[in-house]
Amino acid sequence: MMKNAVSCRAVVVVRGEREVLHGVGFDLRAGTVTGLLGPSGCGKTTLIRAIVGLQANVTGDVSVLGLPAGAPKLRGRIGYVTQEPSVYGDLSVTENLRFFAAVLGVPTDDVDRVIDAVDLASHADARVDRLSGGQRSRASLAAALLGNPELLVLDEPTVGLDPVLRRDLWDLFHRLADAGATLLVSSHVMDEASRCDRLLLMRDGDLLADDTPQALLDSVGADDIEQAFLTLIDRKAGAR
């Protein structure tokens, strides 16, 4: 059995003239929920796009489920949720999911399962552009759950959701991990950190920390992740 679902070594990404990631390296252990935290613009989305194989100009080594990122054999084994809800606004939730199920080649009854998983059964036949922002992003998440992918890469899936729903989704993420899936969940909300098995803290294209939430707090003597984040930044500035 494979231990690491994702392995990154010295990953550098250049966008235009600018280097966005400056040599990032980490492993995601199979069956865990890892939080990718950092302020907006720190390179989270670029890193995610490198992992799902959609980012151009990537150097270094990105290995996903034992294959190089973007390998044709990985298509369908990764569930990817982009930051904006990537579903068709003029179709209903069910129509959207039936379409993605057909592209994936998974049975249509999987559609009902994922609608229930994100708690959208009451809006299954509503056009997506008539839904609220939170419902729309849940529809997008449902599409990523189709076919039980081994790796789920979710770019800010809980933005704008109410606290109850956020808790439910984090419970869902852990159930999926318990069933063997690996999840990478990005967020710029630091208070989601405690819900993760492991944390990757990013700033300005560098990884500041790669640890469990508790070990991270202990190592810097902080009470919350936000404070730990600030301490790490100060330390780094001091070391320069």
Next chain:
Amino acid sequence: MTPRVTFAVAARVLAQLRRDHRTVAMLIVLPAVLVSLMWWMFKDSPNTFDRVGGPLLAVFPAIIMFVVTSVATLRERSTGTLSRLFTMPMAKLDFLLGYALAFALIAVVQAIVVVSIALYALDLDIQGASWQLGVVAVLDGVLGTALGLFASAFAATEFQAVQMMPAVMIPQILLCGLLLPRDQLPTVLHAVSDVLPLSYAVDAVVGVAQGNGFGSGAGVDALVVTAFILAALALGAATLKRRTA
């Protein structure tokens, strides 16, 4: 390429079009309205209408399909659905062929309407078989679709995509033989028109109208149009990038 995926894309595009009555109305009714307008303009010189009416059956469907499809893949890029699809087992050609199939179906309806109106309501006088005129009109609609998808793969934004219409289509309209028979063009422009797809689309219609059916010249022209359609789709697929900056 997987037929399952191609047909899934086509079915989805049609489902979206079914919700969008205004676009469907524009695709199906507009060519007929424009041809009727030309007929009205030339009401007092029916010979002129007989000369330009045929080529218009090629030009209008191609332009209208081009405009609609040139923003299609851009829309999927900006909403993120294309990114999602690219992480799924979908070939780039599945995506473009799916769109082409869906719009080909629209082109069939469009051709039936515009050819019926031209022949039976506006008394367009042709020597050849009306079904051949219909087939050529469908091909020309699909040509516009394929060129639109190709242009769409090139443009980075919807803003750029709309600019493709004057850049790609207007030169072809000027040189395709509609305004001036191609053999009367200056040598260089004639050579240029020889490599433009719309020239063959118009030649095919004119051929059928003059009674040179598929057995003679028009058949070859129709095949050339088909080749352009396939080439535009293949090039569009090659231009579409999974990995973007």
